[in-house]
Amino acid sequence: MFRKLQKFMALTLTLLLAAGANTMVQARDFRLGLITPPPHVWTKAAIAFGEELSQETDGAHTVAVFPSRQLGNEAQMMQLLQTGGLDMAFLTMAEVSNRIPQFGAFYAPYLAADVNQAGALLRSKVAENMLALLPERAGVVGIGYGMAGMRQIASRDAVGSTADLAGKKLRITPFEPIKDFYNEVGAAATPMPLPSVYDALANGQVDAIDMDLELIWKLKYHEHSSDVLVTNHMMFPMIGLVSAQVWNSLAESDQDVIGKLMAKHLDSVIDTYIELEPSFLEEVKKTDVNVRMLDASFFGEAAQGWTEIWADKSEGALAELKTALE
Ligand code: BEZ
Numbered sequence: 001m002f003r004k005l006q007k008f009m010a011l012t013l014t015l016l017l018a019a020g021a022n023t024m025v026q027a028r029d030f031r032l033g034l035i036t037p038p039p040h041v042w043t044k045a046a047i048a049f050g051e052e053l054s055q056e057t058d059g060a061h062t063v064a065v066f067p068s069r070q071l072g073n074e075a076q077m078m079q080l081l082q083t084g085g086l087d088m089a090f091l092t093m094a095e096v097s098n099r100i101p102q103f104g105a106f107y108a109p110y111l112a113a114d115v116n117q118a119g120a121l122l123r124s125k126v127a128e129n130m131l132a133l134l135p136e137r138a139g140v141v142g143i144g145y146g147m148a149g150m151r152q153i154a155s156r157d158a159v160g161s162t163a164d165l166a167g168k169k170l171r172i173t174p175f176e177p178i179k180d181f182y183n184e185v186g187a188a189a190t191p192m193p194l195p196s197v198y199d200a201l202a203n204g205q206v207d208a209i210d211m212d213l214e215l216i217w218k219l220k221y222h223e224h225s226s227d228v229l230v231t232n233h234m235m236f237p238m239i240g241l242v243s244a245q246v247w248n249s250l251a252e253s254d255q256d257v258i259g260k261l262m263a264k265h266l267d268s269v270i271d272t273y274i275e276l277e278p279s280f281l282e283e284v285k286k287t288d289v290n291v292r293m294l295d296a297s298f299f300g301e302a303a304q305g306w307t308e309i310w311a312d313k314s315e316g317a318l319a320e321l322k323t324a325l326e
Helices: 002-023 041-056 074-083 093-099 101-107 115-122 125-138 176-185 194-202 213-218 244-248 252-286 302-313 317-323
Strands: 028-033 061-066 088-092 140-148 151-155 169-172 188-191 208-212 227-230 236-243 290-293
Touching: 028 041, 041 061, 041 088, 041 140, 041 252, 061 252, 074 088, 074 093, 074 140, 074 236, 074 244, 088 093, 093 101, 093 125, 093 176, 093 236, 101 125, 101 176, 101 302, 101 317, 115 125, 115 140, 115 252, 125 140, 125 236, 125 317, 140 244, 140 252, 151 213, 169 176, 169 194, 176 188, 176 302, 194 208, 208 213, 213 227, 213 252, 236 244, 236 252, 252 290, 302 317
Parallel strands: 028 061, 028 088, 169 188, 169 208, 227 290
Antiparallel strands: 088 236, 140 236, 151 208, 151 227
16 A cells, blocks of 8 residues: 555656646747847847846846847858857848848838838738748748838938939948949949948048938937938838747747747837837938938939849849738
């Protein structure tokens, strides 16, 4: 009888331990990298995501956020994600489009008229389906999209027409679709990462920059600009990524909570730009620059030229993306 009781208790203990092991969260300290500085909307969203993940998992998971390229530029962070050397990143879609040309379709000039339409495109089924390309083609899992504001031009000298940009050194984020656009415009597209832009504009290394209103204001590019051309010529998406190696090592319940919360905070970035873009314009207008409100006609045939190049280069994604707005 006693031996039977002993056996029963041992079995119960084993079952209890096994049940405990199943429900126990494997604690992880994740690292998330991005290139934007601490006050930027993307960085704030990354921090808020980490805080909520920690709360929801009772402190089991934490996220250390590394802004301002502390872990390297976007190409380097992408490589780290692929090897599992970095857990997570919020990267411009620019970097992703350098590896998977379908994502270049999002940069079609005037595809989105404004931040509202940009948000609608990024929340579309077509955009969601494109995330499925990422694990196989880039070794990363795409959780969702964020964005920055629409692209504008800030110039050291007055610009009356695109003739004033001809041959001028115009800073671009380093990626193909924007280079193709400014080649069509006739400017000398000059790839340059974000942290180098202020000095380059200040010392005349570049004549103009491709930028959004938030940063023209917050990073004070207006201080070295005569004109800001509000052209709204392109959207500027961001993607929230997790290393596929890291993702595959996570329990399904962890994937669920990380996926849910990261997607929520990425989506809130879209809301933030939709809400704040008009106020960024007001702030820029308060500075000393000459703000010119322009439309697609300013660029003449450049948008058409770009579309002819990218209809093929985007491997059909451009045509598909256009259907998302119908
Ligand atoms: C840029 O390269 O212009 C940029 C990068 C990240 C966020 C916003 C702007």
